[in-house]
Amino acid sequence: MYIAFEGIDNCGKSTQIKLLYNYFKNNTELKVGKIKEPSNSSIGKFILEFLKSDEALSDTNKEITSLLFSADRLTQKSKILRYKNNPDNLLISDRSYISSICYQSNNHINTSWIEQLNKYIPQPDLTLLLRIPVDMSIQRSSQDTAYETRKQLKRIQNNYLHYAMNHNHTYIVNGAQARKTIHKNIKKIIKKYTQNEYNNGGMIRQ
């Protein structure tokens, strides 16, 4: 099984992934893995450098950013396939191609082009969208100037909500609650999903 965490900056993805990863590692026999985007590959490292530069802000370079992210995703494809659709394996991902759709589509770049670029990327079995207000994202930011401005964050948040409305197996989780409450809610969603999908009467196969 392949689960992706999604949501705007500082919504709590890393925090919840750590809790969930430890929970499954310590309480189940599942083979549990983690991936993140950008990855640790040379393309992933290049993306992080590229995004820091002013160059990344021009329209042409935004197209390049989309291409780089889809190339980086392909570096993780074989690992994803080893876990996906397998109830004995669990892969937890910090972001997925859905981030590309929600962050990179704008007036200049359309969603269908990004979908095309990611056509050969396996899709998550289950997506957990952590939702927090944009103001909370800015308050939680450790940086003085957030990379994404308030206006951009609002656009990205709207794209996420629109995506969730239109796709199956995408759940919106209230990320503005206490860490433990969110963790419990996430476990409930996974339990319900696995009961329906794998009909095994419990939290994946334990």
Ligand SMILES: Nc1ncnc2c1ncn2[C@@H]1O[C@H](COP(=O)(O)OP(=O)(O)OP(=O)(O)O)[C@@H](O)[C@H]1O
């Ligand atoms: N439920 C919560 N309540 C209060 N603070 C939280 C909660 N969850 C996370 N935080 C804090 O908010 C900040 C951002 O959390 P975290 O790094 O998990 O978010 P993220 O979605 O991974 O961010 P990024 O998109 O930058 O990777 C951290 O300082 C974290 O401790």
Ligand SMILES: [Mg+2]
């Ligand atoms: Mg994070």
